[in-house]
Amino acid sequence: MVADTMQSIAPRFKWSSVFLSYPALLTLIVIVAVWEGAIRFFHVPDYIAPAPSVVALELVRQLPNLAVNVVPTLLEALGGFAIGNLSAVLIAVAMVRSPFVEKCFYPIAVFIQSVPMLAIAPILVLLFGTGYTPKVTVAALICFFPTLVNMVRGLKAINPQAFELMRVLSASNSEIFFKLRLPSSLPFLFAALKVTAPSAMIGAIVGEWIGSRYGLGAMILEATYNFRAPMLYATIFVATSIAMALFGIVGLVERRIIRWRVGDVY
């Protein structure tokens, strides 16, 4: 009797409720199962396409190696993220405050956006050598443009009535900027930060492909040249997880700062 009541009161873990709240989890499990089944059924060799279980084993085996190589890649990504976004925000602010600056910078920004990063990375290696600098630069360049465009839009997207309110109050341009434009732009900024956080990882890895003996990018190349597909997959898994984690962290910060719904008029 007592055991019965205990059981009915204590919250029991139910798979069905987990799947109901995260249906994608079910999709994922099905995909992994089909993948595992297909590889075993068709006897696909590991060096062409490894089964998920093999990748998981390799992941555990390579953990120390991965841990060592994650650090430089993460540092490059974070550095590029910070530098790219910060410069984009500052230039966006300058552009919104002065149409002349906008005319000077915008075409160049579009040009930078159009340059393929894989093509520019070797140039950066020639310029900056094989240290952190070229990788951070690639990551920064990738982050720069989306944030610039969003930030310019955000700084301009003020509620016209709020602008009139500030004018009735005789607010100066800098008061209008700090009390109205900047806060209004935050949702746009965070949208850009969420896009660029995973992009910064891509930038760092692409940078490492061109010339590096360390980092996840170097591990990917090494695995590819040596036909070590399980290691390749494990490395990609780690890189993806980190990109997702960065995205999640930006999302958490966003939720703490932005309590209002964008587009609503209060």
Place this chain on the structure above:
Amino acid sequence: MGANAVNGAASAVAFAAPAVTMRDISVDFTRDRNTIRVLKDIDVAIPTEAFIAMLGPSGCGKSTLLRVVSDLVRPAKGSVSVFGKSAVEARRNREIGFVFQDATLLPWRTVIDNVRLPLEIKEGASRIAGSYSPEEMLALVGLDGRHNAYPHELSGGMRQRVAIARALICRPRLLLMDEPFGALDELTRDKMNEELLRIWRETRTTILFVTHSIAEATYLGQQVMVMAANPGRIRETVPIDFGDDRSPAVRDTPQFLAYTARLRRLLEAH
């Protein structure tokens, strides 16, 4: 033709210097290379401490008229004076408060920080005759206890209360209201009308209130200025006189209905 507002119900205050005087105001807007005359030959004097309602079809230039008074729009011709000064000067002295159709609260600020906003703006801050505290203002508009709420946590009526508190915090002598209760449901709107009359009596602020609701204009205004469109002009100014009775029950009297019928005829006339 009745365009001069100094008559009728406001005669008690008509001899004080007018709060707003507009002489021969015309406003043009240019759109697609066409110049449209939005307001034509507006001649108005608003007595100090009066409550004037402005009634007109949408697009007739009511908002534009308020913008001229608050120096947001420069007239093509004519002159405006607010308490004997230019509109620019009155704006810089914070003598004008403005309440928009949307409360226009800054969504990242709490209620009390929204009310405090005008005090944070440097220009004119030294010239304010003496401001209220944000707490006093929130008490005046009946929002005690919601100081730290965010705008998205408030109802539409509460948001307009915050907007009114913000508009009055610098003790402006003139309050311009542009369809402030237009987005509210009828019950809330009636309640807000009563509260606004109370606030008007307590603060003795001159109020220029734009609405397209005939009943609202009749209930609130000591005079109702009826506007016509194309070009925007003042058709007639109707004094409203219920004696001292502005209790909500006045809305059900035959006298009230007679006023609304007359205003409706004026609005519908071409």
